[in-house]
Amino acid sequence: MTATTSLEEIARRDLADLNSHIVGPDDPGYDAARAVHNGMIDRRPALLVRCSSAEDVARCIAFARAHEAPIAVRGGGHNGGGLGVVDDGIVIDLAGMAEVAVDPDSDSVRVGGGATWADVDRATAEYGRATPSGIISTTGVGGLTLGGGLGHLTRRFGLTIDSLLGADVVLADGSLVHASATEHPELFWALRGGGGNFGVVTSFEFQTHPIGTAVMAGPTFWPIEQMPEVMRFYREFLPAAPRAVNGFLAAMTVPPVDLFPEELHLRKVCAVMWCVVGSEEEATRLLAPVHDVGTPLLHGVGPMPHPGLQSLFDGLYTKGLQCYWRADFVNELSDELIEHHHEWAQKLPSMHSTMHLYPIDGAAHDVDATDTAFNYRDAQWAEVIFGVDPDPANADAIRDWCVGYWDATHPYSAGGAYVNFMMDEGQERVRATYRGNYDRLARVKAQYDPENFFRVNQNIQPAAGA
Numbered sequence: 001m002t003a004t005t006s007l008e009e010i011a012r013r014d015l016a017d018l019n020s021h022i023v024g025p026d027d028p029g030y031d032a033a034r035a036v037h038n039g040m041i042d043r044r045p046a047l048l049v050r051c052s053s054a055e056d057v058a059r060c061i062a063f064a065r066a067h068e069a070p071i072a073v074r075g076g077g078h079n080g081g082g083l084g085v086v087d088d089g090i091v092i093d094l095a096g097m098a099e100v101a102v103d104p105d106s107d108s109v110r111v112g113g114g115a116t117w118a119d120v121d122r123a124t125a126e127y128g129r130a131t132p133s134g135i136i137s138t139t140g141v142g143g144l145t146l147g148g149g150l151g152h153l154t155r156r157f158g159l160t161i162d163s164l165l166g167a168d169v170v171l172a173d174g175s176l177v178h179a180s181a182t183e184h185p186e187l188f189w190a191l192r193g194g195g196g197n198f199g200v201v202t203s204f205e206f207q208t209h210p211i212g213t214a215v216m217a218g219p220t221f222w223p224i225e226q227m228p229e230v231m232r233f234y235r236e237f238l239p240a241a242p243r244a245v246n247g248f249l250a251a252m253t254v255p256p257v258d259l260f261p262e263e264l265h266l267r268k269v270c271a272v273m274w275c276v277v278g279s280e281e282e283a284t285r286l287l288a289p290v291h292d293v294g295t296p297l298l299h300g301v302g303p304m305p306h307p308g309l310q311s312l313f314d315g316l317y318t319k320g321l322q323c324y325w326r327a328d329f330v331n332e333l334s335d336e337l338i339e340h341h342h343e344w345a346q347k348l349p350s351m352h353s354t355m356h357l358y359p360i361d362g363a364a365h366d367v368d369a370t371d372t373a374f375n376y377r378d379a380q381w382a383e384v385i386f387g388v389d390p391d392p393a394n395a396d397a398i399r400d401w402c403v404g405y406w407d408a409t410h411p412y413s414a415g416g417a418y419v420n421f422m423m424d425e426g427q428e429r430v431r432a433t434y435r436g437n438y439d440r441l442a443r444v445k446a447q448y449d450p451e452n453f454f455r456v457n458q459n460i461q462p463a464a465g466a
């Protein structure tokens with residue numbers, strides 16, 4: 001590259017047949033193309049390439065290596081730290097690789113590396129089945145899966161990675177391999193929780209699970225003043241409940257939408273968002289104790305098709321909001337910790353800001369800490385503190401609340417945090433998250449990506465001398 005020839009120009013020459021898929025700084029669509037979900041992230045790549053095949057991906061990798069350009073791999077672009085975009089480098093955008101093919105004979109589904117969960121949920125629901133994912137359907141399958149995957153079906157069917165059967169991966173040397181329990185098993189182990197460190201996954205194959213035509217889902221709201229009582233109930237009730245019951249706890253503000261009674265609009269509440277895989281009768285019976293806790297403002301659990309549940313909050317957490325994240329794994333909700341939650345929940349700085357506690361138990365505990373790269377199998381909850389607001393002028397306020405809340409609660413945590421709920425928090429935090437699995441991940445990294453080419457992620461550094 002000379003001073004007068006930009007990386008984009010060279011790409012347009014060397015990758016001429018991908019020309020119509022390249023977006024550069026002078027293109028009218030550049031700002032839309034570089035934008036990720038988190039509006040706080042404002043990075044300017046040299047170019048973005050919209051790939052539509054593993055071959056396109058391999059060619060972008062070869063091109064980037066030849067020009068020593070950093071790359072970011074973008075699945076759904078939801079990552080809080082903005083890992084789907086990089087300054088002055090190349091974004092490999094997989095959004096065009098969103099094909100989904102259900103195989104009803106093997107109860108599995110094959111999914112392109114750039115699909116969103118909405119694509120998957122719609123297709124599997126046709127067969128009364130689902131693969132566990134998160135709680136927002138616009139999230140990318142790629143990033144969510146490679147980090148672990150926590151959501152409404154965790155207690156019943158495990159983490160998303162527990163349903164992963166195999167993956168097609170373009171490696172740093174441009175070769176395409178299939179990783180599964182029998183092919184490249186170490187790579188397959190590392191992909192299940194190790195993030196985007198090992199290559200570009202162009203296709204995932206998942207097991208699907210029976211959920212019928214609808215799950216029983218919806219929230220219970222309590223006044224925020226009753227949060228301590230609700231949390232003390234929740235810490236006992238949920239771990240002892242049958243796996244059919246999932247419920248993540250939230251401190252939140254009721255959005256002013258028709259779904260909720262007007263008198264609750266903009267009221268701060270403590271909530272549990274339930275999802276029961278079972279009949280209406282079962283859900284009513286299993287959730288009966290909930291009505292005896294405090295004075296619920298609303299108990300809105302009813303039948304809901306799984307894709308409907310998955311997209312329930314999509315309209316609330318839209319692309320472009322300012323988002324600041326902090327997270328922890330938590331084993332115990334002590335009375336003291338609950339008091340800190342109560343204090344900070346009352347200070348929610350905006351309507352969108354929230355704190356969630358996602359259960360990690362039931363089927364997620366069937367898998368051992370060393371069976372996949374996701375180490376914190378013994379944790380009981382994944383906590384995320386999520387400062388969110390549409391207005392950039394409030395960025396400092398949501399960040400300060402988020403950090404203040406985390407500072408108060410972190411001393412009670414189990415140590416690391418779920419990688420998909422982290423921003424850029426440094427190497428020590430990444431190590432704390434993988435604990436005893438870090439060294440093995442570093443060896444797999446040294447084997448499959450010895451030069452740390454894939455480094456725009458929660459980075460695992462190649463083991464020295466491996």
Ligand SMILES: Cc1cc2nc3c(=O)[nH]c(=O)nc-3n(C[C@H](O)[C@H](O)[C@H](O)COP(=O)(O)OP(=O)(O)OC[C@H]3O[C@@H](n4cnc5c(N)ncnc54)[C@H](O)[C@@H]3O)c2cc1C
Pocket residue numbers: 036037072073074075076077078079080082083084094113114133134135136138139140141142143144145146147148149150151195196197199200201202317420421456457458
């Ligand atoms: C509103 C909101 C709600 C969320 N809710 C949940 C939830 O309920 N449960 C949960 O588990 N997580 C949740 N998340 C977190 C989410 O899992 C992470 O943000 C995840 O990184 C998003 O994946 P993505 O593909 O959309 O992101 P991207 O920003 O595109 O990518 C994130 C990382 O994954 C890598 N990557 C993505 N796709 C591939 C691929 N095909 N091959 C290789 N590397 C790839 C990227 O390089 C990058 O390092 C939520 C996020 C948001 C914004």
